[in-house]
Structures are given as C-alpha cells and as structure tokens.
Amino acid sequence: MRVAAVYYDGRSAKAHPVTLCLEDDKLLLQGKEVVRREVLTGLEIQPPLASTPWVVLFADGARCEVADSRGFAELFPGTDSRVAALENSWRWSGFALLLVLVIAGAGYVWGLPYAAQRLAERIPVELAQSLDRQVLADLDRHLLQPSRLSPERQGQINAKLGNLVLADEAGRPAGLEFRASAELGANAFTLPGGNVVVLDALIELADDDEQIVAVLLHEMGHVAGRHALRQLLQASAVGLALAWYVGDFSQVLAAAPALLLEARYSREFERDADQFAADALKANAIPPGRLADMLQKLEAARQGNYNRKFADGLDYLSSHPSSEERINRLRSQ
Ligand SMILES: [Zn+2]
Structure with missing residues (x-):
C-alpha cells in the first residue's frame, strides 16, 4: 500500500508531493523529483499534536509530512496511533478541560476553606490584634460613631460576659467594643482578631440583658471558631494570588474592611456559632430560645431603613436563607 505525503528536503522550502510505502525494513519515498530509500531504524517519527500531521524525520534534516493518519497507521502498524486519536479528539480535549475545572473547583470549595482554617490557627495573636486595630480604625473613620451608652452600662454588659461559664474558653472575645452606627443599625460583629463590636441600636432593641448576652454568645461562637479570620483569608485568597502575580499587595490590605463587611x-459558620451560643446559654441557665427571640427582633428591624449597601454582609442584617431554620433549631433546644 501507498500513502500520500509531502516531502521537504531540508534545504529549500519547496514541497514535493510523494508517496510512501514499505519495502522490507526500508521506507520507500517516491515523487517526481525525489526518490529515497531509508532504513526504518534511521528515521524518527513524530506523532501529531492536535491537528498537525504525522512527521517522518530523516537523519539529514529532510522531513516528510503525512496528513492521512489512518493510512499512516496502516503503513506503520507498530506506531501507536491512539495517542494521535486522543489528541485529535475534541471529546477528549473537552474532558481534559472539564477535569481541570473540576479539580480547580474542588480546590476552591474544599481546599481553600481548609487552607484558610489551618492558616487562621497559625496566625500569631499579636498580628491578628493589630489587624483588628487597623480594621476598627478604618471603620471608625467611615461607618462607626462613638457609643452613647454610659460607661456604667458598658461595664455592666462586660461584667455579664465575664461572669459567663464557658465550656470553650477560646470563645472569650479579645475585647468588647461599643459603638453606634446610623448606617449599620442594630448589629454586632466579630473582627478577625477576636474583638467583638456591638452597636447601640442592638443594645436598645433587646428586651433584656439575656437577649444581649445571647447575641454576644453567638458572636463568641464566631470568635471560638476564628470564623472572621478564616472568612477574611478565604475572601482575600484570590486577591492575594492576584497580588502576588501582579506584585501589588496594597490593594488587598486596603480591601480588608470592605471584605469583612461584604x-x-x-x-x-452560623450553625456553629448558634450551637456555641445555645450550649453556653444552657450552661448559664438561660433558655437558648432567647437567641431566637433576638434573631426575630433583628429580622424585623432589618425592614427598617438601614443602609442596604451593607445589609448583606453583617451578621444580623444578612438576608440569611436559613434564619427561620436557625430560629426553629434554637427553640427546639
Ligand atoms: Zn453569625
């Protein structure tokens, strides 16, 4: 059998149409202006990549291109044409691409939270504290105002938290920061270093101190799980990777407060924080339903005219799809 091919002598760019066939252990190449007879062992065969042809390389630099891959496979049954078939097939290219996407996706969904958790455990306390000071200073400039609560009232609430019996001491906040905010309304949130910020409107919204304690215990659940730090690490991972690539980290650091809010x-994390609060409330003879009461009040307060820009990010303004589920779970404990 003969297979059509194109021959280049390696000296000029001229393409010679030729045919190839086998003669014992030799390749016979025949064209109008060229005839070669070469021992097979002296030839190098390059399998095709994507849509390129098979290439036969001669020792003297000449080459021969064979576009007919089926004919080539019949001519050289020893050559594994499956490689070419795989590489030529869009189906396999698509599959390979899908596999890469699945691996990247799995890394993002499972690998990233895991990496963030391990990293959060290793970040030194002093570093996390200095991050909190920066974030709080930034929030104080833009969103937060000084609390109107009297020092006595602030001391009372601090004392209530201090007197709580906790199964997990890791939940003790590094500090409780009292603030007010026209934009954030009734809210409390945890900073990456474990400081908890509580806003006047939340204190005023509560019917009694048990409800305040319940909400703060939920925040302490976030402190115990280092949720804010893990969240920040996860949210900034893509930005950090990009910054490493571009070489500019200032944008990532500047974005920390916004990331925290948004x-x-x-x-x-919410379920863990609720469970931490429910366990601690029971340990201190307060019904876990007190947190559910407060969640409902906060839900209702959310209907108010707070700045919607931040409505999704903060703990109690979030339009959480499972808030009803959370409330039911707390009531059933
Ligand atoms: Zn929460």
Missing part, C-alpha cells in the same frame, strides 16, 4: 458567613 463577605457573608457560610451557613456552617
């Missing part, structure tokens, strides 16, 4: 906790 990134929403996962359901898992």
